[in-house]
Amino acid sequence: MNLEEYKGVYVFAEQVDNKLSGIAFELLGKAKDLAADLDAEVAAVLIGSDVIGLADELAAYGADKVIVVDDPQLKEYRTEPYAHALASVINEYKPEIMLVGATAIGRDLGPRVSARVATGLTADCTQLEIGDFPLNPVPGKEQKHNQLLMTRPAFGGNTIATIACPDNRPQMATVRPGVMQKIEKIEGAKANVIEYNPGFVPNDKYVEIMDIVKSVSETVDIMDAKILVSGGRGVGSPENFAMLEELAAALGGEVSCSRAVVDNGWKPKDLQVGQTGKTVRPQVYFAIGISGAIQHVAGMEESDLIIAINKDESAPIFDVADYGIVGDLNKIVPELTKQIKAAVAAK
Amino acid sequence: MKIVVCVKQVPDTKGGVQFNPDGTLNRAAMLAIMNPDDKAGLEAALRLKDQYGAEVTVVTMGLPKAADVLREALAMGADKAILVTDRVLGGADTWATSSTIAAAIRNLEYDLIITGRQAIDGDTAQVGPQISEHLDIPVISYAQDIKIDGDSVIVQRQFEDRYHVLKAKMPCLITALSELNEPRYMTPGGIFDACDAEITTWGRADLKDLDDANIGLAGSPTKIAKASDKVRKGAGEKVVLDPEEAVSYLMGKLTEKHIV
Numbered sequence: 001m002n003l004e005e006y007k008g009v010y011v012f013a014e015q016v017d018n019k020l021s022g023i024a025f026e027l028l029g030k031a032k033d034l035a036a037d038l039d040a041e042v043a044a045v046l047i048g049s050d051v052i053g054l055a056d057e058l059a060a061y062g063a064d065k066v067i068v069v070d071d072p073q074l075k076e077y078r079t080e081p082y083a084h085a086l087a088s089v090i091n092e093y094k095p096e097i098m099l100v101g102a103t104a105i106g107r108d109l110g111p112r113v114s115a116r117v118a119t120g121l122t123a124d125c126t127q128l129e130i131g132d133f134p135l136n137p138v139p140g141k142e143q144k145h146n147q148l149l150m151t152r153p154a155f156g157g158n159t160i161a162t163i164a165c166p167d168n169r170p171q172m173a174t175v176r177p178g179v180m181q182k183i184e185k186i187e188g189a190k191a192n193v194i195e196y197n198p199g200f201v202p203n204d205k206y207v208e209i210m211d212i213v214k215s216v217s218e219t220v221d222i223m224d225a226k227i228l229v230s231g232g233r234g235v236g237s238p239e240n241f242a243m244l245e246e247l248a249a250a251l252g253g254e255v256s257c258s259r260a261v262v263d264n265g266w267k268p269k270d271l272q273v274g275q276t277g278k279t280v281r282p283q284v285y286f287a288i289g290i291s292g293a294i295q296h297v298a299g300m301e302e303s304d305l306i307i308a309i310n311k312d313e314s315a316p317i318f319d320v321a322d323y324g325i326v327g328d329l330n331k332i333v334p335e336l337t338k339q340i341k342a343a344v345a346a347k
Numbered sequence: 348m349k350i351v352v353c354v355k356q357v358p359d360t361k362g363g364v365q366f367n368p369d370g371t372l373n374r375a376a377m378l379a380i381m382n383p384d385d386k387a388g389l390e391a392a393l394r395l396k397d398q399y400g401a402e403v404t405v406v407t408m409g410l411p412k413a414a415d416v417l418r419e420a421l422a423m424g425a426d427k428a429i430l431v432t433d434r435v436l437g438g439a440d441t442w443a444t445s446s447t448i449a450a451a452i453r454n455l456e457y458d459l460i461i462t463g464r465q466a467i468d469g470d471t472a473q474v475g476p477q478i479s480e481h482l483d484i485p486v487i488s489y490a491q492d493i494k495i496d497g498d499s500v501i502v503q504r505q506f507e508d509r510y511h512v513l514k515a516k517m518p519c520l521i522t523a524l525s526e527l528n529e530p531r532y533m534t535p536g537g538i539f540d541a542c543d544a545e546i547t548t549w550g551r552a553d554l555k556d557l558d559d560a561n562i563g564l565a566g567s568p569t570k571i572a573k574a575s576d577k578v579r580k581g582a583g584e585k586v587v588l589d590p591e592e593a594v595s596y597l598m599g600k601l602t603e604k605h606i607v
Contacts, residue, residue, distance in 0.1 A: 076511070079476075079486055104506040108488040111441070111473035115480035120442055120568030123471035135572050149572060155360055155468055161574040168568040204516045205485040210501065211512035227606070251606070270508065275470070284606055294360075305604060306583075307597065313587065322583035323600055331590035332597075339598050343607050 006169035009035040010095035012086060013044040013058055013066075014105055016077070020054055022223070023101030025182035027175060028062040030128055031099060032183060037130040038146055040096065043067055044191070047085045049075040052193070059191035062183050066191045067093060073200040076212065077105050080205040083112040088198035090117050095170045097148050099128075102174040110174045120165040121172045126179045127151035133164040148173070153275075158294055178223045178279040179302065215270070222271055227253025228282045230273055230300070233260040234289025234310060234329065241266065243333045244288060250340040256280065258290050274299035289329050292317025309333070348401040348495070350392045351452055353462040353478070354385040354420060356413040360467055381416040384463025388523035390530040391493050392461050393424045399495050402426050404455060408436065408448055414546050422533035422541035429455075433550040438564030441469070445477030446566070450557035451549060452482065459500060460520040464489055472522070479520035487513050488522045 011027035013020060024044065031042045044063040046054060048070065055066040069085040086109065090098060100106040100113075102124045114121035133147040148171040151162045165171040222228060229248040231241055241255065248255045257267045259274055273280050275295040285303035290296060292308070292315055300306070301320050308321035309329050318324040325332065358377035365376035381389075392403045405420040407413045408431040417428035431451045439447065452460065460482075462475035472488075479486035491510065492503040500519055504511045533541070551562070560566055588596055601607040 079488070083480075104489060107472045108476060108486070111445075111471075111476035112480050112486060114473075115442065115445065115477040118442075118568075120440060121471075121473060122569055123441075123469075123473060133570070133572055154470060155358075158360065159574060159576060162572040163569050164572050165569050205483075207485055207487060207513045207515040209511055210514050212509055213512070214509040284604075305606075307600075309593075313585075318585050319582045321585070323597070324583065324585035325593045325597065326585065326587040327590055327593045332593050335590060335594045336597055339594060340601070340607050343598070343602070 001167075001169060003167075003169050006094045006096040008040050008043050008065075008093070008095050009038065009097045010043045010045055010089075010093075010099065010170070011063075012098070012100040012106065012109070013046045013054070013063075014101050014103060015046070015048050015051055015054060016105075018048065018051055018054070020057055021101065021103065022182075023103055023106070023175070023177045024058065025061040026177065026180040027099045027101060028058065029182040030175065030180040031097075032062045034097060034128060034130055034148070038096065041065060043093070043095065045069070045086060045089050047074055047082055049073075052195070055191060055193045056189070059189040060185050060187065062186075063191045066193045068193060068195050069197055070195065071197055071200050073202065073206075076209055078207055078209065079108055079112055080207070081200055082109050083116060084198060084200065086113045087116040089196060090170060092196065092198075098170040098172045100172070100174045102176045106174050110172065114172050117170070119168040119170060119172055121174065122150040122152060122163045122165070123174050125150045125152045125173045125175045126160075128173060128175070133166050135162075147171070153298060176279050178281060215268075222254055222256045222273065223278055223280055225254040225256075225280070225282050227251045227284045227286075228256045228273070228280060228303075229253055229286045229288065230256040230258065230290060231261060231288050232258040232290030232296075233264070234291070234312075235261070236289070236330075238266040240330070243330070243337070247286070247333055247337045247340070250337050250344065251284075253282075253284070258293075258296050287317050287321065288333060290317050291315045292320065348395070348399060348458045349456045350395060350401050350403050351455055351457045351460045352385070352389045352392045352403060352405045352420070352425070353448060353460065353475070354389060354405055354407050354416050355382045355463070355466045356380070356407065356409055356416045357382045357466050357468045379412070379415065381419055382463050382466045383525045384465060384523055386463075386530045387525045387527045388461040388463050388521075389420055389423060389425065390528045391490070391523055392459075393531065394528065395459075395493065395495060396424070404429065406431065406448065406451055406455075408432070408444065408451070417546050418541045418544070419533060421544045422537035423531055424534075424537060428544065428546045430546055430548045431554070432548060435551050435563050438567065439562065440567035440569045441471050441473040441477060442569070443562055443567045445474045446481055446557060446561040447554065448474065449478045449481035450554040452478065453556055454549070454553070458517040460484075460518070462520065462522050464522045464524050475520060475522035482518075482520070485515045485519045486522070487515055487519065490521045490523050491527055493521060493527075
């Protein structure tokens with residue numbers, strides 16, 4: 001493998017139902033930083049059926065180049081044709097870095113593609129930067145420059161590791177949704193659009209889609225909320241969540257929850273914050289009746305302001321809270337809601 | 348039908364994680380358990396065995412001690428157990444691990460391979476899909492329901508806002524979610540038999556079609572540059588107040604920060 005041949009920072013521009021996923025823009029934002037350090041270009045790889053119209057949107061968020069693989073076989077996400085498309089693009093265009101979202105699709109596609117193009121894949125990264133490997137020079141060992149250093153949590157968020165892929169290309173990573181920032185939209189930006197189709201020949205590895213069942217959900221995406229009022233087991237019952245909903249409504253925020261709440265069947269999984277749920281970084285995060293298991297904290301600790309209310313003084317949530325109130329949420333939350341409503345009305 | 352289930356022995360992180368003074372993980376101080384997603388995968392295989400009849404073989408790669416999870420699997424009802432262990436395989440990343448396990452599975456007959464979605468130590472969710480690629484068979488990740496239809500499997504695959512009902516021709520690999528089922532307990536008879544059951548142990552020499560360039564630490568494309576304890580944001584102010592005071596305290600903070 002001639003590493004010198006591999007150039008550019010590429011992102012997999014995930015789309016579902018011909019609508020680009022938020023992660024595509026977040027990855028482009030990060031790719032721009034990395035590309036600036038490497039003096040390289042940013043390319044989005046857009047895979048689907050009838051998706052070419054999305055190229056301008058990718059340009060507006062930072063793509064210099066958009067490689068489009070458009071084919072009827074790619075209408076719905078299926079592992080095999082998507083893996084064929086992405087691996088073919090990698091083999092043809094030889095990116096130095098390939099970023100994929102750590103979404104349900106990305107975590108299925110990434111490993112299959114990395115195995116096919118014989119490179120490493122670092123999962124669920126929360127930080128990416130260009131640097132040296134090894135970090136410090138080791139006598140008798142070559143220190144390589146301009147390497148992608150990929151940082152990720154492991155052991156349920158208890159440790160973090162920084163990983164490099166010095167001898168294989170592309171350097172591949174999946175990146176958690178919600179941790180990278182998209183850039184300010186550049187209106188009217190145009191990218192160099194390249195259509196590439198490696199050809200699709202269905203075979204035994206093409207699974208057949210028999211049905212698609214969309215969950216009927218009226219909930220908004222908690223990852224977009226500026227204020228989250230999150231409840232845990234300590235809220236006590238599904239009925240008690242009404243208190244949290246009122247507080248969220250008074251603040252113009254949304255309700256989310258911990259895993260225990262989902263496990264108890266009180267709230268749907270798409271409201272779950274944490275390692276097996278969603279990573280959120282709102283301006284304000286209320287943790288109400290949440291003890292703060294490490295898996296939960298991993299999903300919310302980047303919030304700008306964390307307010308915890310819990311009757312258990314020793315709850316670990318207080319270790320990450322900016323303001324921690326030890327007290328009875330049943331008394332505090334309704335009164336707080338009342339006063340916030342009054343303050344808003346007085347404006 | 349022949350089903351291969353891949354399981355991993357992992358440290359139980361439920362009660363927190365223990366570290367050595369040098370910052371590395373103190374595995375000895377933590378309980379070792381069968382990875383929860385893998386256990387759900389094993390249960391799924393055992394249910395298929397109950398329903399359709401099957402031979403279930405469990406495979407693990409790890410230190411000799413990892414035989415413990417194989418005995419547990421046998422006590423739950425698995426038929427055969429294979430431990431892949433060899434010093435030269437140590438330190439493997441997901442690429443090297445999946446290459447090695449795929450080589451072990453090539454020694455076996457299989458219609459269906461089931462792995463857990465991800466292990467609670469590494470959390471990568473990569474090894475299952477990578478094994479399927481090395482074996483050149485279809486993969487269906489995040490299974491929440493599995494049925495057999497002739498020579499195919501019908502699987503519900505969970506996504507964020509939907510699930511797909513997918514049909515794949517066997518042989519095929521499925522990764523299981525821990526939500527898939529409630530794993531059964533070991534039976535007293537099963538435990539008794541499992542103590543005496545033979546566990547097949549394979550080393551490097553038993554694995555064919557495996558390049559030395561793809562094993563162990565040296566054969567891993569990804570390298571650890573640095574590992575450390577997570578540095579967390581420190582605690583802020585913690586106050587114990589009666590409800591009325593607590594509310595005025597909070598209102599003060601929310602006003603100060605221009606949130607209200």
